[in-house]
Amino acid sequence: MDIDDILREVDPTFHAVPQEKRDLQELTRAWIAERSAPELLPWPPNGLFERINDNIKRQIEKVEEMTGDMDPRTNFALIVIQTELERFKYIVRSYLRARISKIDKHTLHYLSTDQLRSRLSEMELAYATRHQALLHNHYLSSFLSSFPPQMQNLNDSAGISMVEAPDLESAVFIRLLKDCLVEGRGVDSDGQMEGRESDVVILRWSDAKPLVKSGSAELNINNRTYNTMASPYTHIVLITGANQGLGYEIAKKLGAEHKDYHIIATGRRKESLDEAVKKLQSEGISVEGLVLDVTSDESIAEAVKTISEKHGRLDVLINNAGISENAMKDPDVPAREVWHQILSTNVVSTAQVTDALLPLLEKSQAPTKRIIFMSSTLSSLGLRADPKSNLRHTFYRAYSTSKTAMNMLAQNYVIQFQDDPTWKVNMNCPGYCATNLNGFNASAQEPAFGAINACRLATLGPDGPTGTFTNVEGTVPW
Structure with a gap:
C-alpha cells in the first residue's frame, strides 16, 4: 500500500x-x-x-x-x-x-502577531524570542546604534516593511482527498478544473492553502508525482519478485506516482502473478505480468525475448527477488543445500538476470538507465564488525552472506559503467518489513515503507548518484 x-x-x-x-x-x-x-x-x-x-x-x-x-x-x-x-x-x-x-x-514575521505566534510551540516561541533578541543586539552593537532611534528597530513597517515574510506564491504539490473544484492563478490567466480524488495538482501555496485547510487536499512532498502532464516517453521498468511483498509495493508506488512508468511485474507462479497484476491494474497502474523464474536460464531467456519483441528496450531494472533461511523450513534439507539455494538465488541468479537484460537497458532512450539491487543492512561488514552495533549478533548467516556478495556484484556493474553518467547503479536496503522473506513478522514495518527508497532510486535523473548503498534514512556502511 x-x-x-x-x-x-x-x-x-x-x-x-x-x-x-x-x-x-x-x-x-x-x-x-x-x-x-x-x-x-x-x-x-x-x-x-x-x-x-x-x-x-x-x-x-x-x-x-x-x-x-x-x-x-x-x-x-x-x-x-x-x-x-x-x-x-x-x-x-x-x-x-x-x-x-x-x-x-x-523570525520577526512569526513573532509579529498573536495569530502567527500561536503556530509555534512553547519551546519554539522561547527559541524565536531569544534568537531575535540576540540578533537585534548584534545588529545594534554593529551598526544600528549609529542610526537615529526611530530607525533602529528591525521590525520597522513605516513605508516599506522591514519584516521579511515567506513567499506564499511558491508552487506546491497537493493530492486531492475528494472530488472538488480546484482554482488557481497563472502567469497569463487564472483557471479552474474539476479535480478528482487522488489527482496530484501543482498550485501556488496561496491557492492550495484553502483546500488543505478544509481537508479537501493534503500536501505532497514528492514533487515528481503528478498525473496531468505525463512525459511522452514511457519508462519501461522490470521488477523481479513483484507478485507479493516489497516487489508488489514498489510496483504500486512507482506506477501510482509516475504515470509515465510502465511496470513489468515478474514472478514464478502465473496464478499469483495474474492476481497481483489484476489488482494493480484496478488501481490505475500501468502494469503487465511476465512469468520469470530467476533461477532458470530458459525462463530468463524467454522473458528477455518477450520484452524485446514487445517493448524493444528497458529503462529500469529492480532486482528484488530473493530468499532467506525463513523460506526453507524443511529440517530435512541439508545445510549445504540451504546455502546453495540462497547463494544461487540471491547472487548467481541476480547476476544472470542483470547480464541478460543489459542489452535492453543499453537501448534505453531515457536520460538515465537505472539498476537497483535490493540489499540489506545485514550485509554490512562495517555494522557487523562494530561491537556496539545491534546487528552484530544477528546471524541469518546464509542470507546476510549472500547480500554481502550481491553488493560486490553490484559494484562490478558500477565500475563497468562508471565512465557513462547515464547509468545509475545503486544498492537499497528496504528496512525490516513484514514480507514472506521473514514469515510476515507482525512486529515489522508495513511493506509500503520498504518501497520508498527503492522508488527514489528508480526515478533518479542525470544528476543522481551511482554506486551508493542507502536506506530511507541515508547511507548504510559497507
Whole structure:
C-alpha cells in the first residue's frame, strides 16, 4: 500500500489502531506537510509531540535494558525495536529541522502577531524570542546604534516593511482527498478544473492553502508525482519478485506516482502473478505480468525475448527477488543445500538476470538507465564488525552472506559503467518489513515503507548518484 494512502485512509479516531501507530501516522503527515509548505504550519495539537517523545524515551530505555543479552531471540527483538526507534527519531529530527529553518529565516514575521505566534510551540516561541533578541543586539552593537532611534528597530513597517515574510506564491504539490473544484492563478490567466480524488495538482501555496485547510487536499512532498502532464516517453521498468511483498509495493508506488512508468511485474507462479497484476491494474497502474523464474536460464531467456519483441528496450531494472533461511523450513534439507539455494538465488541468479537484460537497458532512450539491487543492512561488514552495533549478533548467516556478495556484484556493474553518467547503479536496503522473506513478522514495518527508497532510486535523473548503498534514512556502511 502506498504510504500516502496508508496515512490518508487510516482514521485517527479509530481506536482499533494502536495509539503509538496512530501517533506515528499523524507525525508523518505533519512532517510531509511541513517540508512541503513554504510557511510555518501550526504546531501539532493534542499533545502529539509529547506522546512521541515519551515513546522514544521508553524505546531507548528498552534498548538499554536488552543490550548485552546474548539470547538470539532477544537480539532479534532488539533489532526490531531499534529499527522502529530510528524511524521515529529520523522523522522527529527532520520535522524539527524544517520548522527551525523557517523560524530562523522569518523570525520577526512569526513573532509579529498573536495569530502567527500561536503556530509555534512553547519551546519554539522561547527559541524565536531569544534568537531575535540576540540578533537585534548584534545588529545594534554593529551598526544600528549609529542610526537615529526611530530607525533602529528591525521590525520597522513605516513605508516599506522591514519584516521579511515567506513567499506564499511558491508552487506546491497537493493530492486531492475528494472530488472538488480546484482554482488557481497563472502567469497569463487564472483557471479552474474539476479535480478528482487522488489527482496530484501543482498550485501556488496561496491557492492550495484553502483546500488543505478544509481537508479537501493534503500536501505532497514528492514533487515528481503528478498525473496531468505525463512525459511522452514511457519508462519501461522490470521488477523481479513483484507478485507479493516489497516487489508488489514498489510496483504500486512507482506506477501510482509516475504515470509515465510502465511496470513489468515478474514472478514464478502465473496464478499469483495474474492476481497481483489484476489488482494493480484496478488501481490505475500501468502494469503487465511476465512469468520469470530467476533461477532458470530458459525462463530468463524467454522473458528477455518477450520484452524485446514487445517493448524493444528497458529503462529500469529492480532486482528484488530473493530468499532467506525463513523460506526453507524443511529440517530435512541439508545445510549445504540451504546455502546453495540462497547463494544461487540471491547472487548467481541476480547476476544472470542483470547480464541478460543489459542489452535492453543499453537501448534505453531515457536520460538515465537505472539498476537497483535490493540489499540489506545485514550485509554490512562495517555494522557487523562494530561491537556496539545491534546487528552484530544477528546471524541469518546464509542470507546476510549472500547480500554481502550481491553488493560486490553490484559494484562490478558500477565500475563497468562508471565512465557513462547515464547509468545509475545503486544498492537499497528496504528496512525490516513484514514480507514472506521473514514469515510476515507482525512486529515489522508495513511493506509500503520498504518501497520508498527503492522508488527514489528508480526515478533518479542525470544528476543522481551511482554506486551508493542507502536506506530511507541515508547511507548504510559497507
